[in-house]
Amino acid sequence: MSRLGNLGARLYRGEVGYDFIGKRKIWYGVSILITITAILGLAVSGLNMGIEFKGGAVFTTDTKAKVSVSQAHEDAVAASGHEAIVQELGNGGLRIQITEVDTKKADQIKAQLSEDLGIPEAKINADLVGPSWGEQIANKAWAGLGIFMVLVVVYLAIAFEWRMAVAALIALIHDITITVGVYALVGFEVTPGTVIGLLTILGYSLYDTVVVFDSLKEGTQGITKQTRWTYSEIANRSINGTLVRSINTTVVALLPVAGLLFIGGGVLGAGMLNDISLSLFVGLAAGAYSSIFIATPLVADLKEREPQIKALKKRILAKRAAAAAKGESAEDERDDLTDDLTEPAGAVVGQRRQPGGHGRTPRNRR
Amino acid sequence: MAAPKKGRGSSGGQGRPGRALALILIAMVALTGGMFLSGHTTPRLGIDLAGGTSITLKAKSQPGKPEAINETNMNTAVSIIERRVNGLGVSEAEVQTQGASNIIVNIPKGTNSAQAREQVGTTAQLYFRPVLTVAGGAPTPEGSASPSATGSGKPSATPSAKASDPETASDPKATPSDGATTQGRAVTGALKKDATPTPSGASESDAPAATETPDAATAALQKKFTELDCTDKAARAAAGDGVKPEDPTVACSSEGDAKYLLGPAEVSGTDVDDAKAQFDQQRGIWLVSMEFTDKGSKKFQTITKKLSTQQSPANQFAISLDGEVVSAPQVNETLSGSAEISGSFTQQSAEDLANVLSYGALPLSFSEDTVTTVTAALGGEQLEAGLIAGAIGLALVVIYLVAYYRGLALIALLSLVASGILTYTIMALLGPAIGFALNLPAVCGAIVAIGITADSFIVYFERIRDEIREGRTLRPAVERAWPRARRTILVSDFVSFLAAAVLFLVTVGKVQGFAFTLGLTTLLDVVVVFLFTKPVMTLMARTKFFGGGHPWSGLDPKRLGAKPPLRRSRRVNARTDHPKEA
Numbered sequence: 001m002s003r004l005g006n007l008g009a010r011l012y013r014g015e016v017g018y019d020f021i022g023k024r025k026i027w028y029g030v031s032i033l034i035t036i037t038a039i040l041g042l043a044v045s046g047l048n049m050g051i052e053f054k055g056g057a058v059f060t061t062d063t064k065a066k067v068s069v070s071q072a073h074e075d076a077v078a079a080s081g082h083e084a085i086v087q088e089l090g091n092g093g094l095r096i097q098i099t100e101v102d103t104k105k106a107d108q109i110k111a112q113l114s115e116d117l118g119i120p121e122a123k124i125n126a127d128l129v130g131p132s133w134g135e136q137i138a139n140k141a142w143a144g145l146g147i148f149m150v151l152v153v154v155y156l157a158i159a160f161e162w163r164m165a166v167a168a169l170i171a172l173i174h175d176i177t178i179t180v181g182v183y184a185l186v187g188f189e190v191t192p193g194t195v196i197g198l199l200t201i202l203g204y205s206l207y208d209t210v211v212v213f214d215s216l217k218e219g220t221q222g223i224t225k226q227t228r229w230t231y232s233e234i235a236n237r238s239i240n241g242t243l244v245r246s247i248n249t250t251v252v253a254l255l256p257v258a259g260l261l262f263i264g265g266g267v268l269g270a271g272m273l274n275d276i277s278l279s280l281f282v283g284l285a286a287g288a289y290s291s292i293f294i295a296t297p298l299v300a301d302l303k304e305r306e307p308q309i310k311a312l313k314k315r316i317l318a319k320r321a322a323a324a325a326k327g328e329s330a331e332d333e334r335d336d337l338t339d340d341l342t343e344p345a346g347a348v349v350g351q352r353r354q355p356g357g358h359g360r361t362p363r364n365r366r
Numbered sequence: 367m368a369a370p371k372k373g374r375g376s377s378g379g380q381g382r383p384g385r386a387l388a389l390i391l392i393a394m395v396a397l398t399g400g401m402f403l404s405g406h407t408t409p410r411l412g413i414d415l416a417g418g419t420s421i422t423l424k425a426k427s428q429p430g431k432p433e434a435i436n437e438t439n440m441n442t443a444v445s446i447i448e449r450r451v452n453g454l455g456v457s458e459a460e461v462q463t464q465g466a467s468n469i470i471v472n473i474p475k476g477t478n479s480a481q482a483r484e485q486v487g488t489t490a491q492l493y494f495r496p497v498l499t500v501a502g503g504a505p506t507p508e509g510s511a512s513p514s515a516t517g518s519g520k521p522s523a524t525p526s527a528k529a530s531d532p533e534t535a536s537d538p539k540a541t542p543s544d545g546a547t548t549q550g551r552a553v554t555g556a557l558k559k560d561a562t563p564t565p566s567g568a569s570e571s572d573a574p575a576a577t578e579t580p581d582a583a584t585a586a587l588q589k590k591f592t593e594l595d596c597t598d599k600a601a602r603a604a605a606g607d608g609v610k611p612e613d614p615t616v617a618c619s620s621e622g623d624a625k626y627l628l629g630p631a632e633v634s635g636t637d638v639d640d641a642k643a644q645f646d647q648q649r650g651i652w653l654v655s656m657e658f659t660d661k662g663s664k665k666f667q668t669i670t671k672k673l674s675t676q677q678s679p680a681n682q683f684a685i686s687l688d689g690e691v692v693s694a695p696q697v698n699e700t701l702s703g704s705a706e707i708s709g710s711f712t713q714q715s716a717e718d719l720a721n722v723l724s725y726g727a728l729p730l731s732f733s734e735d736t737v738t739t740v741t742a743a744l745g746g747e748q749l750e751a752g753l754i755a756g757a758i759g760l761a762l763v764v765i766y767l768v769a770y771y772r773g774l775a776l777i778a779l780l781s782l783v784a785s786g787i788l789t790y791t792i793m794a795l796l797g798p799a800i801g802f803a804l805n806l807p808a809v810c811g812a813i814v815a816i817g818i819t820a821d822s823f824i825v826y827f828e829r830i831r832d833e834i835r836e837g838r839t840l841r842p843a844v845e846r847a848w849p850r851a852r853r854t855i856l857v858s859d860f861v862s863f864l865a866a867a868v869l870f871l872v873t874v875g876k877v878q879g880f881a882f883t884l885g886l887t888t889l890l891d892v893v894v895v896f897l898f899t900k901p902v903m904t905l906m907a908r909t910k911f912f913g914g915g916h917p918w919s920g921l922d923p924k925r926l927g928a929k930p931p932l933r934r935s936r937r938v939n940a941r942t943d944h945p946k947e948a
Binding site for chain 2: 091
C-alpha cells in the first residue's frame with residue numbers, strides 16, 4: 001500500500017510515468033483489434049435478443065405446481081435452453097415466459113413442463129406473448145441517444161474544444177462497440193437490463209473522459225507562451241497526473257459490479273444479474289481504458305495538426321537541437337531534456353517546483 | 367494550539383462549513399422524518415423485484431369490422447396503454463400483447479390498481495360533433511321531446527363560463543369578455559344558457575327541424591333517438607356503438623340526463639396536441655384544457671364558425687368521449703387553437719381524461735378479462751444472491767479505500783453514507799408522490815453511481831494530496847484544492863446530467879425510469895460533495911489527526927512524498943505540528 005502511495009507521489013513528480021502518447025500507435029492498434037473482434041463477434045453470432053424484445057411463448061397454469069417458483073424457473077430454463085421469466089399468479093398458478101420458440105419446440109417444452117411441474121398437460125395453457133419492450137420504446141431510446149450525442153458534442157466543444165469533443169465521441173463509440181461485441185461473443189440474452197447497462201456505460205464513459213480532459217485542459221493552458229514542452233508531452237503529463245485518480249475510481253466503480261458478476265452470477269448462481277453486470281463490467285473497464293489510451297492521445301494527435309501547435313513543436317525541437325549543437329555531450333543533453341519533461345509542465349497550473357535531477361522519464365528509460 | 371485556531375476562524379472559512387453541514391443534516395433529517403411520517407419507508411419496487419398486479423384485457427370485436435383486431439392495432443394499443451400507465455415514466459409498468467387479442471398489463475405492487483384499471487381500459491375516442499337535437503334522458507314520447515330536454519341535461523354538465531354569471535339566461539353575446547378567443551368563453555355562453563333553470567329556451571328546438579332532407583337513414587336515426595333511454599346505464603353506453611365518426615349518431619350525456627342527435631364528427635381526439643387538467647379558481651371546478659394541432663385548430667375554426675351562425679340548439683357542439691357526451695357548449699363565435707372541456711369532473715377524472723387525451727385514443731375497445739396478482743419475476747433466492755454479492759463488492763470498496771486513503775476513507779465513507787441516505791429517502795418518498803418504482807437495472811445503476819459519487823471524493827482527495835506534495839500544510843491545501851476539484855466535478859457531472867435529462871425527456875418506459883435514477887444520483891452527488899464532503903474536509907483539517915498529518919490520516923506529508931518546501935517556513939510549521947501530534 002505504501003508503495004502505491006509512493007507511486008502517486010512519484011507519478012506526480014514525474015519520477016515515473018508511462019509514455020501514453022508516445023506509444024499511442026500500439027494502443028490504437030490494440031483498440032482497433034479489439035473493436036474488429038467485437039464487430040466480427042457481433043456479425044457472426046449476433047445479439048441474442050431476449051423475450052422482452054422479441055416476445056415468445058407464455059405457459060399459464062391454473063393449478064398450483066408441486067414445485068417452488070425458483071425450481072420451476074430452473075425447470076423452464078432446462079426445458080427450453082433459454083432464460084425464462086416465472087411468476088406466480090394470484091390463484092397459485094404459474095406464468096412462465098420463454099423467448100421465441102417454434103410451435104414444435106413449444107409443445108415439447110409444454111410436455112416437459114407438465115412433467116416437471118406435476119401438472120397435466122391439458123391444464124397448461126400455451127400462448128404467444130408480444131414484446132413488453134416494444135419497437136416504440138426502442139425507437140425513442142435511439143432518438144434520445146442521437147439528441148444526447150449531438151448535445152454532448154456541442155457542450156464539449158464549448159466547454160473544451162471541438163477536438164476533445166470528437167475524441168470523446170470516438171472513445172464512447174469504442175466503449176459501446178466493445179461492450180456490445182463482448183455481449184454477442186458471450187451469448188447472454190439481451191434484456192432491458194442489458195440496455196440500461198449500456199446506457200449507464202454511455203454516461204460513465206463520457207464522465208470519465210471529461211475528468212481526464214479537464215486536467216488536460218488545465219495543463220495546456222497558455223501552452224503557446226512557453227517553449228519547453230510540446231502539446232503531446234504536456235498531455236502525457238496530464239494523464240500521468242490523473243492516473244492515480246483514474247485507477248482508484250475504476251477500482252471503486254468496478255468492485256461492486258465485479259462482485260455482482262463473479263460472486264453473484266458465477267458462484268451464487270443469480271443468473272438474472274449476469275446480463276446487467278456483464279455489460280456494466282466490460283463497459284466500465286473499456287470506459288476507463290479509452291479515456292487514457294484512446295481519447296487523450298487522439299486529442300494530442302488532432303492538436304498537433306493545429307498550425308500554432310505545429311509551430312510550437314518546431315520551435316521546441318529547434319531549441320533542443322540548438323542546445324545539443326552547443327557541444328554538450330549527448331548524455332548531458334538527454335538529462336537536460338529529461339529534466340524539462342519531469343517538470344510539472346503545468347499539469348497543475350501555478351505550481352512552483354524546482355527542477356529535480358531525477359531523470360527517469362519514459363524517454364530516458366527507453 | 368489555541369492561537370492558530372483563532373486565526374483560522376477569522377479567515378472566514380469557519381462559519382460556512384458548519385452552515386452547509388447543518389443544511390444537509392436538516393435535509394437528511396427532514397427527508398427521513400417525512401419518510402417515516404408518510405409511512406412509505408421503502409422505495410416501491412418494480413415487478414421484477416416485488417411482483418404486482420397483472421390485468422389481462424381482451425379486445426372487443428366490433429360489429430362490421432372483423433379485421434379491426436389486427437397486429438397493428440394491437441401494437442398501437444399497447445404503446446398507448448404503456449404511455450398511459452407510465453404517465454411520468456417512472457412507474458415501471460409493463461404492457462405486452464398475449465395471443466392475438468389480449469393485452470397484459472403488469473403494474474408494480476403499491477400502485478393504485480383501481481385507477482390503473484380505469485385508465486388502461488378507457489378507449490378515449492373523443493369527437494367534436496355538431497348537435498342536431500337535444501332531449502331529456504328518458505325515451506321521448508313523440509312530439510314532447512324538446513322541453514324537458516335541455517333544462518335537465520347537459521347544462522349541468524357543461525359549466526365552463528369564466529366570464530359570465532351562469533344564472534343569466536340572456537344572450538351570451540352580451541358578455542364582454544367573449545371577444546377573446548379562448549374556447550372556454552364560448553363554452554361559457556353555452557353554459558349560461560343551459561344552466562338556466564327554465565327550459566324555455568330549448569322549447570323551440572324541434573329537433574326534427576334541424577334535420578334536413580329526411581331520408582330513410584335519418585328516419586331510422588330519429589327513431590333510435592326517440593327510443594333511446596339514457597337513464598339506463600347499459601343503453602347509455604351502447605348508444606353510439608359501432609358508429610363511424612363520419613356518420614351522424616345518437617348519444618347520451620355521461621350523466622344520463624339528456625340525449626342528443628349528433629352530426630358527423632368534425633374534430634377528433636387525434637387533433638388534440640396536448641391536454642391538461644386544470645382547476646378553475648373562479649368557478650371552483652375541474653376542467654380539461656386542450657391544445658389543438660395546427661390541423662385540428664383549423665378544423666375547430668371551421669366548425670365553430672359554422673355553428674356560431676346557427677340557432678339554438680344547433681349552435682352547440684357536443685364533446686363526445688367514448689360515445690357519451692361529456693359536455694355540449696354553445697358557440698357564439700369562431701374559435702381556434704385551444705378548448706376546454708368542463709363537465710362534472712373531479713380532480714381525478716379530469717386528470718385521467720387529460721392523460722388519455724394527451725396519449726391518444728385506443729384503436730380498439732377492450733374488456734377486462736382477468737385481474738390477478740403476480741409474484742416477482744426475479745426469484746427471491748436469486749435476489750438474495752445478488753444482494754450478498756453486492757454487499758461483498760461494497761465491502762471490498764471499503765477495504766480498498768481504507769487501504770489507500772486511510773483516515774480520508776472515513777470522510778469518503780461518511781459521504782457515501784450521506785449520499786445513500788438521501789438517495790434512499792428520496793426514492794422512498796417518490797414512490798407515493800409520482801409512482802416511482804425501483805427495478806433491478808435501477809439498483810445496478812445505483813451501484814455504478816457509487817463509483818461516480820466516489821470519484822468526486824477521489825478527485826478532491828488527489829488534489830489535496832497534490833497540494834500537500836507541494837509542501838503546503840493541510841488547511842491551505844484543502845482550500846486551494848477545492849476550486850479545481852469543484853470545476854472538474856461540475857463539468858463531468860454536467861455531462862451525466864445532460865444524458866439523464868435528454869433521455870428522460872425523449873424516451874418512454876424503462877429507459878425513462880433509468881434516466882430518472884441517473885439524474886437523481888448525479889444531482890445528489892453534487893449536493894453531497896458541496897454540502898458534505900467539502901465542509902467535513904474543512905472541519906477535519908482542523909483536527910490534530912488530519913491537520914497534523916498523522917501517518918494514518920492518509921495525509922502524511924512524508925508518505926505522500928512531499929517535497930521540502932522551497933519557500934519560507936512551511937517545513938517549520940509542519941515540524942512544529944508533528945511533535946504535538948506525537
